[in-house]
Amino acid sequence: xxxxxxxxxxxxxxxxxxxxxxxxxxxxxxxxxxxxxxxxxxxxxxxxxxxxxxxxxxxxxxxxxxxxxxxxxxxxxxxxxxxxxxxxxxxxxxxxxxxxxxxxxxxxxxxxxxxxxxxxxxxxxxxxxxxxxxxxxxxxxxxxxxxxxxxxxxxxxxxxxxxxxxxxxxxxxxxxxxxxxxxxxxxxxxxxxxxxx
Amino acid sequence: xxxxxxxxxxxxxxxxxxxxxxxxxxxxxxxxxxxxxxxxxxxxxxxxxxxxxxxxxxxxxxxxxxxxxxxxxxxxxxxxxxxxxxxxxxxxxxxxxxxxxxxxxxxxxxxxxxxxxxxxxxxxxxxxxxxxxxxxxxxxxxxxxxxxxxxxxxxxxxxxxxxxxxxxxxxxxxxxxxxxxxxxxxxxxxxxxxxxxxxxxxxxxxxxxxxxxxxxxxxxxxxxxxxxxxxxxxxxxxxxxxxxxxxxxxxxxxxxxxxxxxxxxxxxxxxxxxxxxxxxxxxxxxxxxxxxxxxxxxxxxxxxxxxxxxxxxxx
Numbered sequence: 001x002x003x004x005x006x007x008x009x010x011x012x013x014x015x016x017x018x019x020x021x022x023x024x025x026x027x028x029x030x031x032x033x034x035x036x037x038x039x040x041x042x043x044x045x046x047x048x049x050x051x052x053x054x055x056x057x058x059x060x061x062x063x064x065x066x067x068x069x070x071x072x073x074x075x076x077x078x079x080x081x082x083x084x085x086x087x088x089x090x091x092x093x094x095x096x097x098x099x100x101x102x103x104x105x106x107x108x109x110x111x112x113x114x115x116x117x118x119x120x121x122x123x124x125x126x127x128x129x130x131x132x133x134x135x136x137x138x139x140x141x142x143x144x145x146x147x148x149x150x151x152x153x154x155x156x157x158x159x160x161x162x163x164x165x166x167x168x169x170x171x172x173x174x175x176x177x178x179x180x181x182x183x184x185x186x187x188x189x190x191x192x193x194x195x196x197x
Numbered sequence: 198x199x200x201x202x203x204x205x206x207x208x209x210x211x212x213x214x215x216x217x218x219x220x221x222x223x224x225x226x227x228x229x230x231x232x233x234x235x236x237x238x239x240x241x242x243x244x245x246x247x248x249x250x251x252x253x254x255x256x257x258x259x260x261x262x263x264x265x266x267x268x269x270x271x272x273x274x275x276x277x278x279x280x281x282x283x284x285x286x287x288x289x290x291x292x293x294x295x296x297x298x299x300x301x302x303x304x305x306x307x308x309x310x311x312x313x314x315x316x317x318x319x320x321x322x323x324x325x326x327x328x329x330x331x332x333x334x335x336x337x338x339x340x341x342x343x344x345x346x347x348x349x350x351x352x353x354x355x356x357x358x359x360x361x362x363x364x365x366x367x368x369x370x371x372x373x374x375x376x377x378x379x380x381x382x383x384x385x386x387x388x389x390x391x392x393x394x395x396x397x398x399x400x401x402x403x404x405x406x407x408x409x410x411x412x413x414x415x416x417x418x419x420x421x422x423x424x425x426x427x428x429x430x431x432x433x434x435x436x437x438x439x440x441x442x443x444x445x446x447x448x449x450x451x452x453x454x455x456x457x458x459x460x461x462x463x464x465x466x467x468x469x470x471x472x473x474x475x476x477x478x479x480x481x482x483x484x485x486x487x488x489x490x491x492x493x494x495x496x497x498x499x500x501x502x503x504x505x506x507x508x509x510x511x512x
Contacts, residue, residue: 049294050203080459157200160232160295 012082013063013071016146016176017133019084025133025145037125037189039138040092041114044069048077049158052115060087060141062180066120077154083174084146090119090172091128098166105165116159119149119172126189128173135178139187142179149174200461201295202232203243206264208289214267218316218348219282222256223264223291230261236323237300237387237415240264241463242281243292249463250277253320253389253415254296255349258327264293267348269316299470299487300389300415302327307383309335312372312398314390315348320415321389322349325356336360340394343367374401380408388414409490416468416486425484431507434458435477449499458512460499467501474499479508 016022043052047070058066065072065086071079078085095117101109114122121138131145151167206223214220225231236258239251256265268285271278285291302309302324309328311321318339328335337357341347343365353361364372374397377386386407388398395414402412427445432452434441443452450462450472463471467485473496482505485498497508 047203049200050292051205080457154200158202 012080013065013086013176014082014084014146015063016084016144016174019146021147022084022133022145028133031130031134032127033191035125035127035191037123039121039183039185039187039189040124041122041185042066042183043115043118043120043122044072045076045118046070047073047075048079052118054115057182057184058120059182060177060180062177065177069120084176085174086177087121087143087175088119088149088172089121089123089126089128089143089175090117090149091126091170092122092124094167094170094172095122097170098163103166106162110161110163110166112159112161112163116161118155118158121183123189129169131173131191135192137188137190137192139183140179140181141177141183142192143175144178146174146176148172201241201297203241203292203294204231206231206291206293208285208287208291209263211285211287214348214350215346217346218267218269219285220255220265220267220349221281221285221291223266223293224262231264232295233261234258234264234296235298236302236327237320238296238298238323239300239320240266240296241294241469242266242277243294244277244280248277249469250281251464251469253300253323255319255322255352256326258323259330264296267316267319269348297469300387300413302387303385303413305383306385307334308381308385309333310377310384310386311335311337312340312374312386312388312390312394313337314340314388314394315342315346317388317390317394317415318348318353319389321387322352322356324387325353325360329356329360336362338362338364338372340364340372340390341366374398375405377402378405380406380411384411386412388412389416392416427503428505430504432504433507433509434512435509436512443503448501449503453499453510453512460512462500465500467498470498472498472500475511476504477509477511480505481508 017026042055042058044066045052060066070076071085095112098110098112134145136143149172151164151171153164156164207226209222209224211219211221234254239253241249242252243249252266254264255267268278268281270282300320311324313321321337325337339347344350364370388395429445430443432441432443432449441452441456443449460472463469468487470487475495476497481497482503483493484501488496
């Protein structure tokens, strides 16, 4: 199923490589290649402001998102704004850095647990900042990096935690889904070369 | 306004505290601790059709494992309380926001006078718990038709002891705010209940010379001013210069929403303070009951407040 075809069924969603950031990054060489990572957690929320709920298995739908998530259903805080939001990822390493107050941008360590950061996938060993304009595989699903995620004041208000500044530049990656399928915690994550799989 | 997390809480217990008031304990199915709160705070209960109702927390703020609310069945109400009485049985799931406090205790106060009318006593129960635990000076005046129809009366007796004054109209005892006496430094009055009780308290304390800053109240029903005739006006958006026309039969909030200037809202009655926004010039007709007087020169509540001819919004 092409992303274009399934777009008609759901809310306005930008394909990753159609986003200005993603399209600019595609032809630019570089980025880490010799890595392999792991999917640690999957979370979705049924609607804006609702607490995230952890899944042991999730269905990714190309052009739409993760079944049951607010950006799949069009009920997210930012749903009215077309953007790359089918799947969002964050590095466990960024959460670890917050927990050790590194760098010391706030009063002390911040525990931002996977259920609270409001990104869909928590991953380990994946250099997310290198993946704008790149294709990579999570289990059997193929994602495309569209743009860097950036922290929002909304998250800070929702959590009552000063996470805005400490998350800057390690807030994660917004992706579209090139090939859908089922993902589970423990799935391996690998970089894919080029456009053909 | 601040965003608040919405949680799916489980009803741990539901028992009548009077024939018309249901006392609910809510717990989180996964987390051992709920977001912290202070006495006077309320939560939003979201109904299946998307409507939102506010309920004060009446439990112990020191107990993070559960929220307690009391819901009075309002036969003439807007349907939210009847839904809650029918559906919020033990084991049911309630969609509840993290708490917000528009009615806090004044930390520096030396003496607290709490006045509750009917179901309006709920935030005062939490206040009394904390004041009693801290050994601070307070008295709680509880106004109700009879002891049997006074919500959470057993709890109040246990918490307050001698500091509880029951005013039950069936027994011929009616609360007279004049009994509070003259204003005193460091004394703060907190009233919650029907509008007529709040009006009586404000009028009496005002006449006795109590400064407004020492009298606090909370209502969950907007003032009904039947003589108000909405007029059309124009709202100019400061950031873009766009001018939006607000017809007499639509709220400013509705018009903002139609133009994609989506601002979060909740009660749409002018009582919760979720949708307030800044304005720069224009004569605003404030119809909310949430903004303090000092804020009204540059903030307004677009769900109920309007303007004469035009207003420029800080959006």
